[in-house]
Amino acid sequence: MTEYVLIALALLGVLILGGIGLVVPRLRRRQEPPPPVDTRVPEPTAPPVEVPEGELSTGILVEPPPVVEAPAPTLEVPEPTAGRLVRLRSRLSRSQNAFGRGLLGLLSRDHLDEDAWEEIEDSLITADVGIDATREIVDRLRERTRVLGTRSATELRALLATELVTALDPGLDRSLRTTPKEGVPAVLLVVGVNGAGKTTTCGKIARVLVADGRSVTLGAADTFRAAAADQLQTWGGRVGAETVRGPEGADPASVAFDAVRRGIDAGTDTVLIDTAGRLQNKIGLMDELGKVKRVVEKHGPIDETLLVLDATTGQNGLEQARVFTEVVNVTGVVLTKLDGTAKGGIVIAVQRKLGIPVKLVGLGEGPDDLAPFEPTQFVDALLGTEPLARDA
Template sequence: MTEYLLIALALLGVLILGGIGLVVPRLRRRPEPPLPKTEVDTRAEEDLAGPPVQAPEAELSTGILVEPPVVEAPAPVLEVPEPTAGRLVRLRSRLSRSQNVFGKSLLGLLSRDHLDEDTWEEIEDSLITADVGVDATRDIVDRLRERTRVLGTRSGSELRALLAAELVNALDPTLDRSLRTAPKEGVPAVVLVVGVNGAGKTTTCGKIARVLVADGRSVLLGAADTFRAAAADQLETWGGRVGAETVRGPEAADPASVAFDAVKRGIDTGVDTVLIDTAGRLQNKIGLMDELGKVKRVVEKHGPIDETLLILDATTGQNGLEQARVFTEVVNVTGVVLSKLDGTAKGGIVIAVQRKLGIPVKLVGLGEGKDDLAPFDPAQFVDALLGTEPLARDA
């Protein structure tokens, strides 16, 4: 009997201990009060659903889902460059500094009652100060002295006409100033643009593209200045304004390779003119000048280059002549573009370039506007330099 009692007590103890073991863990694992349902749902939607999506609208009468219309971005509006005919006449007021030298100073000297040796020396000094150059100045003054003596010219209008004739003659109006930009036998004309650092070359190159488009040419640009990523971006911006494609390569790519690809692309797309912008370089850096020669040779695998335009900063004066000479030796420059001729520039540099190099000035930059690049005409240019100031002898 005692044994049964002990067994019963043992079983009771086991049951008590088991009950305690089940209750205690539940007490330890009591959960925290649940969050409000709306907060839990909101977090779940944010984590799983992502940003809200506009559901398609349903047509009420049929219940058919109607997709919203696709809105296309408007095409960029292409600019229409200002016609090049007559630009030089319209921009004549930009030659303010040169007009002061030629129109007021020279004509004022010529209007004196007596043209003695001192007066002719002052005329020489004025021309040299205007960057005409010593040799050209002597020729102009000698011819003026002879003509005024022989013709007995006394009126202001006659003297102005004589001076204008001598300046036009010094600019050699017989030189061909046309731009060779027409395609031939299915191959686009190729225009290579070269120049020193700081001459405004890439900007002027973009303006040349506008000149070509204004004259009815389709243009493709080659960004062969691979040393500055900003140069390619800038050129692409200029081209995009008039619908011209730009071929460019990665930064520090071989400039000759980019130029070659640009001409090939121009052939494939059938454009009229391929305009290649090269990196600015100093004329005394032999390695860079050799690289420019390589660009020329590689491009000519497609055919001869039609134009090589040298961008000269008109404010550099006589220093620009040495630049032009070296570039001509390397890439056979066929024409000069004088940039920055407005403001502080001296118009006589045009005469100096013609006299020293025999290379025609084909375009002149007369301002910072997009269409302030004008085809050069000697008679119009001289007329703008002399202005319309009446002379005292006409009074």
């Protein structure tokens, strides 16, 4: 009996051990559950700082240099226009010295015969005074010297100076109309042939206006030459004047119209419009200049049309002035390069022929070498000696 019990216990032990052997491997193969997911929003971190390669070995961090803004360009202050012609007098007198001394030398002869008067006429004509004006001046001089019995050099110079000033018609209005009216700026149209220095002169006129206290908007209506718009913008930038320009080849009338509109919006005093150089025998180009005038006048009448003439062209300038006057009604002449010619009489010829006053004269290449024209000061420089003591 006891043996059966022992056998039964042995079998039971074997069964228990076998069951354990089957269960344990399965428990070992069971995968562990995945770790819980962290749902918290990570805090922002600063971006990594890039260190230049050359500094990695030393561990030294060098901060980049601070950004320094470029200083605003300093605006130029043009010289006051009052007294400019006096300051530039020496330049004019040097160029006209032979003319003035020649006339005074002829007039101071002991005996003024017909040959002497013919030489005086030739000197005036050579200086581009013009034939009609020359004959009138000489006739008046002959009469006054005969009646007054004038012989001294001082008296003769005074007589000659008086006649030249009279020929320049000092009563003509030489002021520039630059005052705005009823919220519309004054409009100045600048015209002239190629090669007269028109765009440069236009920039100098802007300086004259700024020097006289006017705010200016420039219109670069010479759209056929890209350099002209760049050049005008440079001139304007020096004195704080805005330049309105269009793409190369744009309609000049459209640019001129926009310039005036911009001047109205900005509240500037004066709009100065530079036009393309025109050859007086190119009818199509002259018609286009007339179109610029008509389009601009949709804003209001043009206050000034200034014709830029090169003094060295002499009598050819008269034909240029005549044609331009027919197209755009020129109100004043700007005579450039007067310091580079001995033919200052062209001032008289232009006014006598066309009745148009010379309002500004150029006497050098400097930015402020454009001066308001004053007949008495001009004649003083023309004759090349001290200021006159006029006879009553």
